[in-house]
Amino acid sequence: MHPRSHKMHTGFFYSEMMPKVLEENRGTVVSELRKMVQQKWQECAASRREEFEIEANRLRQEYNKQAAEFKQSMSYRHYVQAQAKVKERDRCGFDNEGMPSKPPTAFALFAEDHQHKVEPGSGPQESRKALLQKYLKAPMKEKKKYEEKAKSRKRKWTEEMRGKQEGHVSQSMQTAKVRKNNFQSEAQRILKMTYLTGVPKKPPGSAFKLFVFATRNAVPLPKDEKQRRNVIDSLKKEWSKADLATKYRYAVQVKETKAKWKEDLRMFMTSEKWLEYTKERKRLGLSAHSIFPSKNNYIKDERGTKIHFPEKPQGMPIIPPRPMELFAKTKMGVAKDNKAVQALWRKMSDRQKKLFEDQTKELKEKYNVEMQKFRESEEGQEYLARMKEVSSKKRLLRAKDTFLAEMPKKPKEALGKFIEAREEEVGNQHAGVNGRELRKVLGRMWEALDEVGRAPFNEQARAEKEEYRKKMIEFKKTESWQQFKQRTTGLVRSVGRKGRGRGCSGGRSGKRKMRFGQTAQQLKESRARANIKEEENR
Numbered sequence: 262m263h264p265r266s267h268k269m270h271t272g273f274f275y276s277e278m279m280p281k282v283l284e285e286n287r288g289t290v291v292s293e294l295r296k297m298v299q300q301k302w303q304e305c306a307a308s309r310r311e312e313f314e315i316e317a318n319r320l321r322q323e324y325n326k327q328a329a330e331f332k333q334s335m336s337y338r339h340y341v342q343a344q345a346k347v348k349e350r351d352r353c354g355f356d357n358e359g360m361p362s363k364p365p366t367a368f369a370l371f372a373e374d375h376q377h378k379v380e381p382g383s384g385p386q387e388s389r390k391a392l393l394q395k396y397l398k399a400p401m402k403e404k405k406k407y408e409e410k411a412k413s414r415k416r417k418w419t420e421e422m423r424g425k426q427e428g429h430v431s432q433s434m435q436t437a438k439v440r441k442n443n444f445q446s447e448a449q450r451i452l453k454m455t456y457l458t459g460v461p462k463k464p465p466g467s468a469f470k471l472f473v474f475a476t477r478n479a480v481p482l483p484k485d486e487k488q489r490r491n492v493i494d495s496l497k498k499e500w501s502k503a504d505l506a507t508k509y510r511y512a513v514q515v516k517e518t519k520a521k522w523k524e525d526l527r528m529f530m531t532s533e534k535w536l537e538y539t540k541e542r543k544r545l546g547l548s549a550h551s552i553f554p555s556k557n558n559y560i561k562d563e564r565g566t567k568i569h570f571p572e573k574p575q576g577m578p579i580i581p582p583r584p585m586e587l588f589a590k591t592k593m594g595v596a597k598d599n600k601a602v603q604a605l606w607r608k609m610s611d612r613q614k615k616l617f618e619d620q621t622k623e624l625k626e627k628y629n630v631e632m633q634k635f636r637e638s639e640e641g642q643e644y645l646a647r648m649k650e651v652s653s654k655k656r657l658l659r660a661k662d663t664f665l666a667e668m669p670k671k672p673k674e675a676l677g678k679f680i681e682a683r684e685e686e687v688g689n690q691h692a693g694v695n696g697r698e699l700r701k702v703l704g705r706m707w708e709a710l711d712e713v714g715r716a717p718f719n720e721q722a723r724a725e726k727e728e729y730r731k732k733m734i735e736f737k738k739t740e741s742w743q744q745f746k747q748r749t750t751g752l753v754r755s756v757g758r759k760g761r762g763r764g765c766s767g768g769r770s771g772k773r774k775m776r777f778g779q780t781a782q783q784l785k786e787s788r789a790r791a792n793i794k795e796e797e798n799r
Contacts, residue, residue, distance in 0.1 A: 270313040274302055329454065361421040364414035367407040371396050416689055448545050456538035460552055461525035464518040468511035469500055471518075475511075505589070505598070526552060568654060571647045574640050578631040581624035584617035657749055664745035669732040672725035675718040679707050682718075 275298055282297050289297075302310075365373070372392045379388045396404070465471040473482075473496050483489045500508075529535060530552070542548075582590075588609075589602045606614075635641040673681065680703045687706070688699055707715075736742055 270310070270317040271302060273313045273316060274298075274305070274310075278302075361418055364411065364418045367404065367411040368393070368396050370407045370410055371399070371404075412690065419689065445547060448547060452538060452541055452545075452547075456534050456541070457552070459532075459534060460529055461522055463554075464522050465515065466519070468508055468515055469497075471511050471515050472496070472500055472503075505592070505602075509590070523554070568651055570651050571644055574644055576638075576640060577635055577644070578628050581621060581628050584614060584621050587617045587620055588614075660745050660748040664741040664748070667741065668736055669729055672722065672729050675715060675722040676704070676707055678718045678722050679703065679710075679715075 278298050278301055279294065282294055282301070286294065286297065372389075375392060375395060376388075378395070379391050465474050473493075476496060476499070482492055585603070585606050588606055589599070592602055592605060636645060680700065683703060683706070684699070687703055691699060691702060
């Protein structure tokens with residue numbers, strides 16, 4: 262049960278004084294009695310007012326606590342979900358106002374004209390059956406007349422609907438979007454308050470932020486923008502005065518705290534709370550949500566699909582520092598910044614530099630041994646293979662954007678030409694059908710065509726294909742094509758999850774998968790069959 266709202270401090274005073282004022286002024290109207298109570302509140306001593314305010318604050322805190330507990334209950338979640346459904350039903354009813362009525366079908370028009378021919382006294386169901394029998398037995402010419410009339414009305418209705426889309430419909434759709442967002446934000450807030458209170462807090466993301474956090478003893482920055490800016494400016498001055506050793510210590514601490522935070526998140530995502538949270542999100546129809554940090558470390562292929570770079574394994578060796586970086590660590594308490602370190606490095610003799618170069622060489626040899634072990638491990642092989650695929654795909658996409666901008670575009674096949682020519686006409690006949698279903702209809706129409714009906718599209722596709730072939734021969738003689746071939750030699754052309762998707766390699770073992778999951782031999786045979794069929798058509 263939802264907790265009752267508490268009274269304000271003036272409400273407590275009103276409850277206490279109103280019976281006394283009413284006893285003293287019997288017969289007075291309520292509005293005058295209220296004015297008298299307000300006057301007494303103005304005359305009330307400050308100490309007495311403070312008592313009412315303390316009691317009101319105590320009850321407010323108690324109410325907020327009870328309300329928070331209630332909002333975490335299943336009852337409140339069911340209420341929010343039911344409220345969203347009621348608003349959606351109201352929205353649907355509002356949308357229908359002023360909208361054009363859907364046009365009747367050919368049978369409905371026939372039934373309207375022949376209603377008087379049905380025997381009187383029969384029910385609606387019997388009348389409909391009788392009219393349907395008459396319609397089925399009607400001549401084809403008469404049916405055609407009603408079909409043309411229905412098509413004409415449907416075309417007019419479609420135009421009216423399109424005209425409404427920019428007005429009434431778009432406004433109601435915007436209203437629906439706002440309501441949906443309100444429901445989702447309220448549901449997410451409730452779920453976070455219920456299940457995600459134990460999520461590890463994200464640590465400061467940079468050395469300076471950690472310095473601010475430590476300097477202020479975890480006290481938040483002021484909310485006022487001007488005060489906040491002044492505090493940050495003063496802290497930046499202190500940070501600029503710090504030596505390299507201090508900055509390095511904070512940088513190391515940031516990495517350690519971030520690694521610990523990620524590990525804590527992984528542990529939390531295996532807990533019962535997280536499993537309940539994901540189940541409840543799915544029940545409420547909310548989109549997937551992850552509390553684990555993810556970088557935008559990805560590329561997009563030709564279709565716009567995101568291809569993410571793999572995350573570095575924890576067991577992967579770290580590249581050793583260069584000689585000057587080793588030297589910088591020894592001068593952290595002396596040099597003020599990196600420019601001072603570079604100046605000191607330039608002043609050193611070759612003999613002094615050789616000490617750091619030898620250390621780097623020793624660390625590099627150790628790194629090479631560890632890296633060789635990592636490459637031979639199962640984790641290393643998987644990571645490096647995936648990294649090679651994504652890097653190759655990145656280089657291939659960059660080469661295409663750079664060198665193939667002027668490459669001739671491949672023409673459509675005969676089916677594509679047919680769809681392009683008939684799409685608008687068939688779309689008007691099937692108003693409200695989505696693009697995918699419309700292409701299925703056009704595909705069935707293409708299959709139903711005979712050779713004579715397909716001939717114009719086949720001829721057009723063949724002519725454009727021949728023209729494309731000639732243009733490609735000329736394009737492959739250009740410098741752009743030669744540079745593209747040079748840049749992409751030996752690159753992996755397919756990127757995807759192992760064993761799935763179009764063109765996936767499926768690992769080192771077995772035959773390489775080509776287009777639509779075919780092997781090279783299967784693709785060769787299918788092309789040979791296609792060429793034979795094309796010759797027969799000619």
